[in-house]
Amino acid sequence: MNNKPVIQLKGVARDFFDGKQKRRVLEKTDIEIYPKELTILSGPSGSGKTTLLTIMALILSPSEGSVIIKGEDVTDLPENKLATLRLKNYGFVFQNAALISALTVMENILIASTVQGGSVSKLLHQRAEDILKRLGMFEYANIKSEKLSGGQKQRVAIGRSLINDPAIILCDEPTASLDVESSTIVLETLKGLSEEGRSVVLVTHDPRVFPYGDRLVQIEDGKISSDTGSQIND
Amino acid sequence: MLFHERATALGSIAGVVAIIFLVGQQLAILFGLLSYMSFLVDNSGADIWIKTQNTNNFNASGTIPMSYRDRVMGVEGIEWAEPVVIGAGLVKLKNGNFQAAQIFGTRRPHLVGGPTRFYQGSIDGLLDGEGVTVDKLDLATLDFPKIGDIFEINNKRARVTAITQGMQGFSGFILYTNIEKARELVSMSTDRCSNVLIKVKDGTKIEEMRLLLQQILPKAEVIATPKLSKQTRLYYLQNTGIGSSFGLTTIIATIVGVVVISLTMYTNVLNKTKDYAVLRALGARKIDVLYIVFLQAMYIAIIGIFVGFTLLSMFLFFTKDSGLPSYLPWWMPIVHALGTILLCILGSTIAMRRAVSIEPATAFR
Numbered sequence: 001m002n003n004k005p006v007i008q009l010k011g012v013a014r015d016f017f018d019g020k021q022k023r024r025v026l027e028k029t030d031i032e033i034y035p036k037e038l039t040i041l042s043g044p045s046g047s048g049k050t051t052l053l054t055i056m057a058l059i060l061s062p063s064e065g066s067v068i069i070k071g072e073d074v075t076d077l078p079e080n081k082l083a084t085l086r087l088k089n090y091g092f093v094f095q096n097a098a099l100i101s102a103l104t105v106m107e108n109i110l111i112a113s114t115v116q117g118g119s120v121s122k123l124l125h126q127r128a129e130d131i132l133k134r135l136g137m138f139e140y141a142n143i144k145s146e147k148l149s150g151g152q153k154q155r156v157a158i159g160r161s162l163i164n165d166p167a168i169i170l171c172d173e174p175t176a177s178l179d180v181e182s183s184t185i186v187l188e189t190l191k192g193l194s195e196e197g198r199s200v201v202l203v204t205h206d207p208r209v210f211p212y213g214d215r216l217v218q219i220e221d222g223k224i225s226s227d228t229g230s231q232i233n234d
Numbered sequence: 235m236l237f238h239e240r241a242t243a244l245g246s247i248a249g250v251v252a253i254i255f256l257v258g259q260q261l262a263i264l265f266g267l268l269s270y271m272s273f274l275v276d277n278s279g280a281d282i283w284i285k286t287q288n289t290n291n292f293n294a295s296g297t298i299p300m301s302y303r304d305r306v307m308g309v310e311g312i313e314w315a316e317p318v319v320i321g322a323g324l325v326k327l328k329n330g331n332f333q334a335a336q337i338f339g340t341r342r343p344h345l346v347g348g349p350t351r352f353y354q355g356s357i358d359g360l361l362d363g364e365g366v367t368v369d370k371l372d373l374a375t376l377d378f379p380k381i382g383d384i385f386e387i388n389n390k391r392a393r394v395t396a397i398t399q400g401m402q403g404f405s406g407f408i409l410y411t412n413i414e415k416a417r418e419l420v421s422m423s424t425d426r427c428s429n430v431l432i433k434v435k436d437g438t439k440i441e442e443m444r445l446l447l448q449q450i451l452p453k454a455e456v457i458a459t460p461k462l463s464k465q466t467r468l469y470y471l472q473n474t475g476i477g478s479s480f481g482l483t484t485i486i487a488t489i490v491g492v493v494v495i496s497l498t499m500y501t502n503v504l505n506k507t508k509d510y511a512v513l514r515a516l517g518a519r520k521i522d523v524l525y526i527v528f529l530q531a532m533y534i535a536i537i538g539i540f541v542g543f544t545l546l547s548m549f550l551f552f553t554k555d556s557g558l559p560s561y562l563p564w565w566m567p568i569v570h571a572l573g574t575i576l577l578c579i580l581g582s583t584i585a586m587r588r589a590v591s592i593e594p595a596t597a598f599r
Contacts, residue, residue, distance in 0.1 A: 059593075
């Protein structure tokens with residue numbers, strides 16, 4: 001391996017309590033995510049792939065096991081520190097973009113940098129402009145995000161994920177409800193981001209996405225059923 | 235995020251406007267009535283009042299001997315000491331109806347405590363032996379009397395010699411007249427008066443003078459004007475139900491406002507659950523989410539306060555010369571605005587609690 005993993009999950013499992021009984025939705029799992037790699041987590045609905053993604057995202061804490069980010073065990077960090085870790089290290093692309101409809105495209109990009117307060121510097125604004133130019137969305141900068149098409153929204157969501165220059169980008173079904181053309185643009189953009197050196201993890205159940213991945217991890221019944229392994233880092 | 239949903243934002247702002255305007259106009263009327271209650275005291279120009287003992291309302295005061303005035307006149311530090319006669323009158327109108335009035339008689343030629351603002355005529359009208367004033371606001375109720383018209387008050391003759399402006403009392407209309415006419419109208423003997431009003435010379439301490447006069451007149455009550463004013467207002471507030479009535483209305487308006495703010499802000503947070511979840515996922519801490527909702531509450535408060543006070547100012551402007559008592563002391567809008575901001579924060583607490591309870595994982599569902 002020529003790279004150290006940015007995310008390491010060691011023996012991570014997750015239980016949910018449905019009000020009557022405890023249910024294990026993610027069995028003990030070990031997985032490492034590397035830079036410069038687009039990892040696809042795939043599996044049927046309810047297989048546990050989104051649970052795995054949210055544990056990687058430091059949003060859901062594991063019931064067992066440990067989460068290591070850039071070599072540091074963050075499993076037991078308090079909520080506020082995890083939020084700051086997310087802010088500094090992660091970018092998110094949600095299903096259906098999940099932009100804030102009240103804000104313009106530019107504001108949606110900038111908010112990812114100012115969620116913990118602080119003002120927008122000229123440098124930050126310039127960076128947001130550069131990202132929008134790169135994504136071909138600059139002309140929409142001052143348009144309310146609700147007026148964009150699905151594909152445009154998802155490109156803005158990618159832009160939002162990039163504003164803090166994160167090492168990790170986590171995507172949850174980013175091509176769901178997109179047409180083929182828009183899906184292609186989104187996937188090629190994400191592929192490009194991984195090639196720049198970022199770790200991109202993408203949850204999907206759409207097999208058309210698989211060719212873009214450097215690594216495919218299949219999850220079934222809360223377990224990793226197959227893992228092609230790192231194509232780049234092996 | 236709140237302002238994106240116009241109906242919700244307008245609902246919250248309407249809650250604040252309701253608090254500012256409804257509570258504000260209730261307070262304006264209450265303070266207007268309070269000023270009416272103690273109007274004769276506040277308008278007297280005196281520093282000290284001499285009255286009968288054991289009364290907590292100057293309107294209910296009995297009579298005191300005129301000799302009290304003579305006994306205090308020679309005291310060093312007194313600029314003037316003037317007797318006044320205050321009593322009730324029943325005015326017979328041209329149309330045959332009767333109206334209750336409060337008669338205030340002041341001694342010629344100084345006419346201390348007399349009216350200060352006139353619509354027609356002047357204070358010289360009270361120099362006339364049978365002259366009385368009526369107020370512009372009471373003209374309609376008194377069947378539109380004109381200067382020179384003859385009235386029958388307590389079955390005695392009086393003549394309108396001036397029309398005052400904004401001289402409003404609490405217990406009926408105020409009819410100013412000279413002390414002799416007042417005595418005749420209320421059937422008070424010439425050796426009695428209702429009160430003696432004292433003005434102290436510049437440099438004389440009012441409280442020290444009051445204590446000195448109290449020693450000289452142990453059977454009377456010597457009271458500073460502000461205290462008598464406060465005592466009178468307090469008496470009416472506690473004994474007429476005005477205080478509880480206005481208090482209840484104010485509380486209800488406040489509750490309605492807070493409920494409207496609470497519901498609309500809470501609904502907004504519910505509608506924007508996904509947005510808050512996304513912000514949390516992106517790295518917002520609970521305190522940051524709290525700040526966003528707080529900031530929205532502050533925006534609502536500021537806009538609502540601005541609109542509410544604009545409406546309230548219009549209300550005060552248009553009722554300025556009407557019979558409706560409306561007056562706000564200078565400090566009241568400040569207290570009202572600060573109170574409303576606090577209520578906005580209170581109203582947004584449920585929304586805040588809901589917002590911070592939103593899990594970032596919701597963004598992935």
